[in-house]
Amino acid sequence: MSKCRIYLSGAHSTGKTTILNDLKPHLNLQFEEEIARRVIRKFSWKRDDFLPETQPENFLKLNEEILRRQIQTDEENGRISKDFIADRCIDPLIYVQKYIGDDALRKLRELPGVLEWTDRLKTALIFVIKPQKECIVDDEVRLSPKLEELDAFHNSILQEYKLLGIPVFEITDLDRQKRKAFILDKIQQRFPGVLISFQHPG
Template sequence: MKSVFLCGAHSVGKTTLLASLAQEQRFKGYKREQELARGIIKQQKLKRDDFDHQKHPDAFERLQLDILQKQNEVEERNTKEGVPYLMDRGIDPLVYARYYLGEEAYKRLLDNPWAGTSLERYRSKSSRLFVIEPHQQCIEDDGVRVRPNLKELQEFTRVMKKTLDENRINYTIIHDLDIRRRVQVVLEATKT
């Protein structure tokens, strides 16, 4: 595996899983790529209300495009350098646009060259995607992103699986809440 992508709604534990995987012997040589969304939000000095999908759908879509572009840059750099990496996120910006803004916004992002490049990378045999299912125990409001609730996160996850299936991207579901079991699922799925 050259790249491992941890996907899912906000507040499902991707960052925690990323940190745990980085401690595993199998991933010692892997670069750890943190979530980019919060950094972009901070860099652009946005408040949650600035990109509220209901109040400011254009700003929300633009944010997803910015995240998609930045993720693609990170993925491209690592690929060109031949650096294996663990990444917090993957197809997520496309799913955020689809879930919160609808099919037209999703199609606009999907038509972007960055999306095409990333989707090809996710389909590659050297990549592995994981979708982490939400659990009530993981939900917390970080004060930055969309306010989460379990029903919404479950529906988001359903849309993510649908999007991955439609784009012919293989993925593994992580159902477990226990971090040791989550790590084990990734280790088992990335055996060579």
Template structure:
């Protein structure tokens, strides 16, 4: 049973990343999924809520990101380390779908703390290793501007729509700078079924290409 390419669902806060990761998880667990049940791929591990777990474990709040640059920097370093640990552990056992990536805390650091902290994180062993994994995986960025933005009391809320769009643009810029290819899930693509279909179509195409390459190498 083969391992597929890792899938990363990344982007600004409140753009539906975890919802999409959950939908992908249900797809691969479905008894109708012939990829899994015919042995084409192994069952993926689902990585989600890493940032929230760090917030709870280390007693941070979302407001710490905007009220204290030192606290914000400390938090993003902790999130990077946590994402690194869980990705390495999961990679040993198969492939995964994650509702964020090791780049997310670096983008947050650049946006809310400054270039110096972000550059330090980008030179870390954790990021340099995870960057190569992302290059080999499939990366989807959820565009900001979707209408379901709401405050659940835990997540960091953008100040306004313009601020939200700036964060998305910074994310795309840093993906480009890192040499990581990605697919944009448009803010106009509102139906979960449509988003799921887009990701699966890209994934299936990638798996087909990988199979073709393996056959040519035989």
């Protein structure tokens, strides 16, 4: 099993991809990114094809496939002891709960491999990014972002991590340099072997 497994978690339009790019010069590991976009491209969908209010079946299918990819990524890197960082974690569970309902959440929780994966997450390093209005951008691919919805998602995902017994670090700062420094500091404490360079600004 890979020794270093890091996840950036949270709602869309919270800056996960930006943070991931900011971290690239500092980390020597595999970057697993844009899984959701890759799945959307696989289905050749536009946003209207998976809107939860009009296409709940497709929305569930999308998040089920994203979750399967997340588990597959963890398992494949684990088999070859490859350290990695990913820009999603249990996020699909919260998407289906918030936009479809608890029955959809139960369905995803019961997928093969989910229980084992969430148990492994207890030893991973996970950062949950708090929504900020300054980060909101409508890319016309993902769900249209509204701050109140993103805040509700954020609170729900923190509750789900707590329910699953998975420790996380919440990123509440807007400043990119402070975000990066906080994450690298935690990585330095847990997994110093993957750092290429890092000098704490303090």
